[in-house]
Amino acid sequence: MKKWVWHIFKKFIRMLLLLLFVSIGAFLLVSLSPVDPLQANVGQTALGALSQEQVIKLETYWGVNEPPLERYLAWVGDFLRGDMGVSLLYRQSVSSVIVQKLLNSLLLMIFAWTISGGLGFVLGIMSGMNRGRMIDKIIKGYALLTASTPAFWLALIFLLLFSVWLKLFPIGLSVPMGMDAAAVGISDRLWHAALPALTLSVTGISNIILHTREKMIDVMESEYVLFAVARGERKWEIFKNHGFRNVLLPAITLQFASVSEIFGGSILVEQVFSYPGLGQAAVTAGLGGDIPLLLGIAVISAAIVFAGNFIADILYGVIDPRMRKGVRQ
Structure with missing residues (x-):
């Protein structure tokens, strides 16, 4: 048990280090980009109307002339305190924008993640057992x-x-057009998320089907299953007694690893359906030069993906106690 706890602790530290490297990489790429911080924050027209003294004050405020390391440390310090900056496009704090957009995206992604995981697992088993x-x-x-x-x-x-x-689903958006978002019920939100979620499910289900199928074929060709067949066990009994746990572990790996695929796919899907989620906000921030929002989304997105893999590691030991006893050092 101690080995398992130490294993999980090391995984957690590794996740934090990966987040640190992601933040460094994102900040470095933004620093090397041709985006002018003053022009992006003030605007070309307003910047041309400012005096030299005002421009110098803005450069000092945005840290244009400071070394990249100092700017990064200042940004990380504010980030850890919950201050991600102010979004230039939405005129709100980056944290509030991310929370609003993330809630919409989570509704969409959980919907798609559940459908693709459950259906992919069942179809993969059916395919593998009927090779x-x-x-x-x-x-x-x-x-x-x-x-x-x-x-x-x-x-x-x-x-x-x-x-x-066919006019079966809304054309886009996360709420009915013309309605106040605060007055929209959960049923309307689910209805608007149904078609984008279905799109993500259709494309995200394939890997789970194929990997579950291959694992189920390996189980069906194993010696203990062949012995069970010789004893006259039916397919359902074979799956229940010998196949379920062996297939479930790799399925969980794929399910939580698919968080990154679903999130990546949601960026394009949200654009097509005009769905106001985190993916659409990332595209808007990139095209509009909203550097604070872009950096915040990059770190939060990486945290979501890494958290999915971390949860999978924990569930391994819950489902199969042998994993807790046989963790490699």
Whole structure:
């Protein structure tokens, strides 16, 4: 048990170090970018109307002439205190903008993450237990097709088919057009998130299907399963007694690792559906030169992805106690 706790602690420290490297890399890339901090914050027209003394004061305020290391340490210090700066485009604190957009994105991603994980696990098991049969060929063909389908292209097709032609889903946004967001109920929010979530699920399900299928095939070809078949056990009994736990662990790995894929896909999907989530905010910040918001989103996004992998490590020991006893040093 002590080894397992130490293993989790090391994983946590590694996650913090990775976040530190992400923040350094993001800050370095922004510093090397051709974006002029004064022009991005004040605007080209307003900057031309300022006096030289005012320009110097702004340069001092934004730390234009300070070494990059000093600017980074000052930014990290403020970040750790909860001050991520002020968004230039939204005219709000970066933390409040991220919270607003993240809530919309989490609704979308949890919706898609649950559908793709559950359905992918079931379809992968069905395909692996019926290797070579028609159902296996159909499921495998679907997984291979969707794995090579770009998320933005599928989003455009779904938008055209289900929203424009069939009028089954809203065209976009996270709330009905013209309504105050505070007056919108959870049912309306789920309805607006349904089609974007379905798009993410269709593209994110393929890896889970294919990996679960391969693991299930390995289980079905193992000696203890062949012995169980010889004893007359049925497929459901074989899966319940021998296959479920062996397939569940790699499925959990893929499920939590797919957080990064779903988040990356949500950036393009949110753009297509005009869904006001964190992905759309990242694109807006990048195109608009909103450096404080862009840096905040980069660190928070990395934290979400790393947290998914960290939770998977913890769940390993919960599902299979043998993992707690056999952790390698």
